[in-house]
Amino acid sequence: MSALLHINENRVLQLLDWDKVFHVIEGALESVASNHVIQSARSVIDLKETNFMFVMPGKLRDDNGETLGCKIACHFPGNTTLPPLMANILLMDALTGELQAVIAATGITAWRTAAASAVATKYLHNENNKILAIIGAGAQGRIHAICLSYFFKFKEVRVWNRNRERAVRLVTELSNDSKWKCSFKACETVQSCLSDADVVVTTTGTDVSIVKLDWLKPSAHINAVGVGLDCREIDDEVYKAANVYIDHWDGAKEELKHLIDIGIQFKGQIGDLIRGSIKPPPKNSLTIFQSLGMAVEDCAVARMIYDLHMQNK
Numbered sequence: 001m002s003a004l005l006h007i008n009e010n011r012v013l014q015l016l017d018w019d020k021v022f023h024v025i026e027g028a029l030e031s032v033a034s035n036h037v038i039q040s041a042r043s044v045i046d047l048k049e050t051n052f053m054f055v056m057p058g059k060l061r062d063d064n065g066e067t068l069g070c071k072i073a074c075h076f077p078g079n080t081t082l083p084p085l086m087a088n089i090l091l092m093d094a095l096t097g098e099l100q101a102v103i104a105a106t107g108i109t110a111w112r113t114a115a116a117s118a119v120a121t122k123y124l125h126n127e128n129n130k131i132l133a134i135i136g137a138g139a140q141g142r143i144h145a146i147c148l149s150y151f152f153k154f155k156e157v158r159v160w161n162r163n164r165e166r167a168v169r170l171v172t173e174l175s176n177d178s179k180w181k182c183s184f185k186a187c188e189t190v191q192s193c194l195s196d197a198d199v200v201v202t203t204t205g206t207d208v209s210i211v212k213l214d215w216l217k218p219s220a221h222i223n224a225v226g227v228g229l230d231c232r233e234i235d236d237e238v239y240k241a242a243n244v245y246i247d248h249w250d251g252a253k254e255e256l257k258h259l260i261d262i263g264i265q266f267k268g269q270i271g272d273l274i275r276g277s278i279k280p281p282p283k284n285s286l287t288i289f290q291s292l293g294m295a296v297e298d299c300a301v302a303r304m305i306y307d308l309h310m311q312n313k
């Protein structure tokens with residue numbers, strides 16, 4: 001038996017790199033469409049008082065061989081000093097099943113989710129990206145503002161949050177970082193945030209829709225990141241008007257029944273677009289990437305972190 005390795009959150013954050021994460025997430029999304037993965041919809045237990053635990057096992061085969069892992073994530077929204085979402089990934093030897101490492105995955109969850117949105121944006125809306133609108137300034141809102149500013153040359157990044165102070169705090173943090181060439185702005189209303197936005201990210205998980213069709217540019221691309229059985233961030237009319245893409249069919253059939261029930265037909269997986277097995281949407285059409293998050297995205301980034309850690313010990 002080999003010694004069990006623990007890679008903590010600080011070490012993971014040292015090793016995360018946007019170009020590398022983008023590359024492995026693009027590969028993971030493509031592997032799903034090529035049937036080179038084994039994963040199912042996540043298993044969720046309701047711990048009551050708004051707390052949940054998710055378990056996400058998966059196996060991935062790509063250029064780096066086979067990776068076997070399982071993320072365990074706890075969502076405790078009442079946390080004040082600790083983050084509301086805390087996760088760890090167990091990385092196993094794919095040939096023997098032996099546990100190799102426990103890797104802190106709060107940062108990995110944030111980065112891989114934002115990178116999946118960046119990959120989706122590349123394949124669905126890669127031009128004329130001038131204005132980015134971020135709805136919700138929590139962990140996902142913040143990392144999406146950073147990731148999408150890194151990959152796309154926005155002129156303006158707008159942030160709305162129900163508690164405006166949090167949006168202002170994020171905008172101040174980003175404006176104080178000299179590496180960004182765009183302007184950051186906190187918006188008073190969702191409508192003013194969305195007005196003329198080319199790319200939109202929704203990260204609130206709210207059960208009351210706050211994104212309305214009339215407020216959107218007809219050619220906008222939305223990365224819909226909020227997840228939950230009651231999550232209804234985006235109005236049904238927007239889904240009906242849009243070309244909607246997903247990350248994986250197994251998750252969509254389980255977690256997006258409310259969209260299937262109103263007649264939404266998903267155009268395909270982002271991996272199908274990457275492989276070229278489905279046609280891209282017509283130019284200037286309204287598009288949505290409905291992101292659920294996948295075990296194999298976690299496995300791919302965990303394996304990358306493990307390899308980088310071992311190379312740079």
Ligand SMILES: NC(=O)C1=CN([C@@H]2O[C@H](COP(=O)(O)OP(=O)(O)OC[C@H]3O[C@@H](n4cnc5c(N)ncnc54)[C@H](O)[C@@H]3O)[C@@H](O)[C@H]2O)C=CC1
Nearest residue numbers: 113136137138139140162203204205206226227291292293
């Ligand atoms: N698609 C994916 O792969 C992933 C999705 N998620 C989902 O993303 C969403 C956000 O996660 P985090 O940023 O980690 O959470 P967070 O708690 O850090 O941030 C949530 C933000 O949404 C706002 N918010 C919450 N309820 C709201 C409501 N009813 N109306 C308006 N604003 C509201 C809060 O003020 C906060 O700023 C959640 O739904 C979570 O389940 C999280 C991880 C991965």
Ligand SMILES: O=C([O-])C1=[NH+]CCC1
Nearest residue numbers: 073109227292293294
């Ligand atoms: O994919 C993921 O890790 C999650 N999606 C929703 C909450 C956590």
